[in-house]
Amino acid sequence: MVATDLFGTGLPADADRLRTLDLPGADLRYAACAWPPAQADALRDALLDEIPWAPHVLRIFGRDVPTPRLSCWMGDAGAAYTYxxxxxxxxxxxxxxxxxxxxxHERYGLAFNSVLANLYRDGRDTVGWHSDDEAELGPEPVIASLSFGAPRTFRLRARHTRTPALSIELAHGSLLVMEGATQRLYQHALPRRAGVTAPRINLTFRRITAA
Structure with missing residues (x-):
């Protein structure tokens, strides 16, 4: 369903348009209302129900550590991912x-074969500083990040100096697209947020280009 079929509640016709964010050397675009509220509500509820959420266990400094969120790796057959x-x-x-x-693909011309789904159950769930720069994603990965549920703050910092660079309030029904040198130059994180009791679902679509 295209966005122009969904508006009619006072939202501008181009509310789903991706707008470039000012971040030196990066290619970062954001649409705060890619999916309007009623549709975003329905998508959130469907995703909560149908995705097989489970804790991912990562190997960090020689120890198996469960992530502070629930996740699911989904995609085409053969699109395995290592991180x-x-x-x-x-x-x-x-x-x-x-x-x-x-x-x-239809609305933004973005093609993907996999997605990492994360469920942040409340403001205590988080993800630490990292770049999505695994070899399977290629040298300049395109990542589309969809958010449904409680708004949370997405932070970016310079990868080599750790200097804070940008903070974005990711809205319910929003779309953030990271391309070009973004992963090479910057890290990102989703910090804890006191007082948030509602869940947030984040789908980060990717394209696996190498085994």
Whole structure:
């Protein structure tokens, strides 16, 4: 369903347009309302219900550590992914995630074969500083980050100096696209946030280009 079919509640016709964010050397675009509120609510509920959420266990400094969130690696057959010492074989696409994958291609011209789904159950769930720079993603990965649920702050910092660079409040129904040298130059994180009791779902679509 295209965005122009969904608006009619006072939102501008181009509310789903990706706008470039000012971050030196990076290619970062953001649409705060890629999916309007009623549709975003329905997508959030469907994703909560149909994704097989589970804790991922990563190998960090020689220890097996469960992540402070629930996750699911999903995608085409063969789109395995390795990060933080763990290798994940994709589960099959669920109907809603496949629909969102297709929408990204139809509306924004972005093609993906896999997605990392994360469920932040409340403000205590988090993800630490990192870059999505695994070899399977290629030298300049394109990553589309979809957010549904409680707004959370997404932070970026310079990779080599650790200097804070940008903070974005990722809205319910928003889309953030990271391309070009973004992963090479910057790290990102989602810090804890006191007072948040509602869940947030984040789908980060990717394209695996190497085994």
């Amino acid at each position: 933080s010492g763990a290798r994940f074989t994709p589960t099959p696409w669920t109907p809603t995630v496949a629909r969102l994958r297709d929408e990204l």
